[in-house]
Amino acid sequence: MADFNFLRRPKAEISPQQLAPPSNQTSPYYIHPNENPSLVLVSPLLDGSNYHCWARAMRMALLSKNKLKFIDGSISPLASTDPLFPIELQSRFSQSDIFRIADLQEEIFSLKQGDLSISEYFTQLKILWDELTNLRPIKSCTCGSVDSARTYRDEDYVLRFLKGLNDQFTSVKSQIMLLDPLPSINRVFSLVLQQERELSLASNSKILLAKRPPRSGFKPSGNYTQQKICTYCGKPRHTEENCYRKHGFPPGFKFHNSSAAVNNLTTQDSGLLKKLLLHH
Structure with a gap:
């Protein structure tokens, strides 16, 4: 999944009321007729190894479409009482689906890395986690238990991600699980991704050595x-x-x-x- 941490949050936030109306083309809420959810903003797509050039291209694309303020935190989130807030859509379709929640939990616990790369495996897990969070969000309260609930949920993400890795990552998996407290899921993903690259380099080195021609003084065996x-x-x-x-x-x-x-x-x-x- 895309990570927009490369965009720094500005100090001052802008409320939606301070912006131009959505019908005005200078407003970040304005949507051009040619824009749609399937529009590809950056090519090539993010594959894990091209993050830096992808992040630079994505920032330029969002800036050109006047949508960067939604990503860098310049615009504060809409309140539920705001006229722009899609309260009608939320009331229609936001009901919890217990059958879908059961399916998501089963998919999350059965998902293994297998033939997938680390980036592909993490992306599939992230999609399932995000959908489950939308169906079962952690509601805010004043008792202070929200932070504990979020901490437990983040630890579950780390454990589920590590348990689904292949056996070649047993060493790094054990080292991470011994840490107290556990790192964030993004940090764990970064560590495992580095381990994957090291294993790939070692494997490529062995292949190159195997393909190297024999030395001039090579003598064939008796067989x-x-x-x-x-x-x-x-x-x-x-x-x-x-x-x-x-x-x-x-x-x-x-x-x-x-x-x-x-x-x-x-x-x-x-x-x-x-x-x-x-x-x-």
Whole structure:
């Protein structure tokens, strides 16, 4: 999910009443006819590795559409009594759906990383968490229990995220769970993402070493030599190009048996005899 922490919150906030009416094109509430929820503001999309260039492009896109004030906190949230507040839509569709809540809880607890990257896995969890929060928001009160409820909910996010990771992240998962208090979910996501990058670099290094050509002094093993078979004499451990029986034995070659020596001498003597006959 997109994280807009790269935008600094200004000191002074603007109330909606201080802005131009929504029908005025200079108002941040004005929506151009070509704008719709499926409009892509930035390309390429955020994939986890291009955050800095994506954040810069997103800031420029929001600024050009006069919507940056909604993100950086310049505009204070609408009160429920404000005329711009969609009270009618809220009263129609904001009723809690107990069946959807049950499905969301089951999806959250059954979701595992599997073949997903850390960014993809976290994004899917974040979507489920946000929908569940919309159906079951933490209501404000004056007793001070809201902070405790939010703390427990944030810890549940961290635990659920860590428990769904693959086994290769066991080390970093154990180290994080030993911390007291637990870090925020965004901090935990950042730590695990760094671990994923380190594991990826180590894996790529092993692949490059495996593809490196052998050194010039490399000698094949005995098994590799025994796999060679000469097509001329049918003997193993050499090829026809190096076959002594076809091209002749080198001088001083030591034979393992007497029959090979006799055959070699016969071949050499016949060669000398032919040379003598040619000279005479």
